Amino acid sequence: MKPTGVIIIGAGISGLLCATELRKAGKSVCVLDKGRGFGGRMATRRMAGGRLDHGAQFFTVRDSRLQRYVDQWLDAGVIKEWFRHAPDDSSEAGHPRYCGINGITDLPKHLAEGLEVHRSQQVVSVARDVNKWQVQTATGQVYTAEHLVLSAPLPQALSLLDTAGVNYAGADLSELRAVRYDKGLATLAVLDGPSGLPQPGALKVSEGIVTWIADNQMKGISPELPAITIHSDAAFAELHWDSSDEVRGALMLKAAEPYLQANVVEYKCHRWGFTLPVNPLPYAYYHNQSLRLVLIGDAFGGPRVEGAALSGIEGAQVLLQS
Numbered sequence: 001m002k003p004t005g006v007i008i009i010g011a012g013i014s015g016l017l018c019a020t021e022l023r024k025a026g027k028s029v030c031v032l033d034k035g036r037g038f039g040g041r042m043a044t045r046r047m048a049g050g051r052l053d054h055g056a057q058f059f060t061v062r063d064s065r066l067q068r069y070v071d072q073w074l075d076a077g078v079i080k081e082w083f084r085h086a087p088d089d090s091s092e093a094g095h096p097r098y099c100g101i102n103g104i105t106d107l108p109k110h111l112a113e114g115l116e117v118h119r120s121q122q123v124v125s126v127a128r129d130v131n132k133w134q135v136q137t138a139t140g141q142v143y144t145a146e147h148l149v150l151s152a153p154l155p156q157a158l159s160l161l162d163t164a165g166v167n168y169a170g171a172d173l174s175e176l177r178a179v180r181y182d183k184g185l186a187t188l189a190v191l192d193g194p195s196g197l198p199q200p201g202a203l204k205v206s207e208g209i210v211t212w213i214a215d216n217q218m219k220g221i222s223p224e225l226p227a228i229t230i231h232s233d234a235a236f237a238e239l240h241w242d243s244s245d246e247v248r249g250a251l252m253l254k255a256a257e258p259y260l261q262a263n264v265v266e267y268k269c270h271r272w273g274f275t276l277p278v279n280p281l282p283y284a285y286y287h288n289q290s291l292r293l294v295l296i297g298d299a300f301g302g303p304r305v306e307g308a309a310l311s312g313i314e315g316a317q318v319l320l321q322s
Helices: 013-024 064-075 106-112 154-162 170-177 234-239 245-259 305-321
Strands: 004-009 029-032 044-047 050-053 079-083 097-100 116-118 123-129 132-137 142-150 184-191 202-204 210-215 227-232 264-272 286-288 293-295
Touching: 004 013, 004 132, 013 029, 013 106, 013 305, 029 142, 044 184, 044 264, 050 227, 064 079, 064 305, 123 154, 142 154, 142 305, 154 170, 154 293, 184 234, 184 245, 210 245, 227 234, 227 245, 234 245, 245 264, 286 305, 293 305
Parallel strands: 004 029, 004 142, 029 116, 142 293
Antiparallel strands: 044 050, 079 097, 123 132, 132 142, 184 227, 184 264, 202 210, 210 227, 286 293
């Protein structure tokens, strides 16, 4: 493959915003992702005629650097405000909760337009050769670049860097390896009628195995069919990681039943191996200038979409300054 300036591994929000910032500055950038889609946990799925967000449900903005992007996305009709106040929110000045017009994955799809993104390319090894990085994928492709940016969940990123056989973090390695993520389970269900959830169709649950229920029809992304997304807590996800959908899905639906006024027509479960970093690091990125290496993502920016996004923006800036 033709050498490029920067290779970014991971087409989630941090990787795509990092690539966007670098492209604006004139850098040649290549993004690699093992998935068939864009966005990582900003994921939308079709099922039985419905459309459901099954990872991140919305995002908020508090930083002006991301707000500038959000204003552009609103003007372009990529995202919309879903709600400001949940039923259990008594504060007067709520933050807008943004979602995609047709699903949360609308946003990463929009960011990927105009970028060089290679999907279904699982990276299996990286190597440092003189002043270049070489990245090999499971399909046998080899990509070469001056700079390497990893935006995958940190444990996955470190496993890849271990294949290089170089001292990439020195005394900082133990701190990087200490970051842990919760697992998560989502049950996606199509209903035979309106869910009965209160407006705006977002319910945070504080007791039992279920933490969240969202009505994708009320959200506006599944206009044809009522369809809900149910998220479990981390303990349940760990316990039932290898259970069948008939077991874990049924248990989650039973826990959600008191909040619903319709019957389930069809359901499926989705596993998330890296949902939220339990102990994110107190800085926005990790940079090894001598190796031209940058690590970004929610392990640095924090568990919210905005944290990952800002990590990508700041990671791009430190690379441009190096």
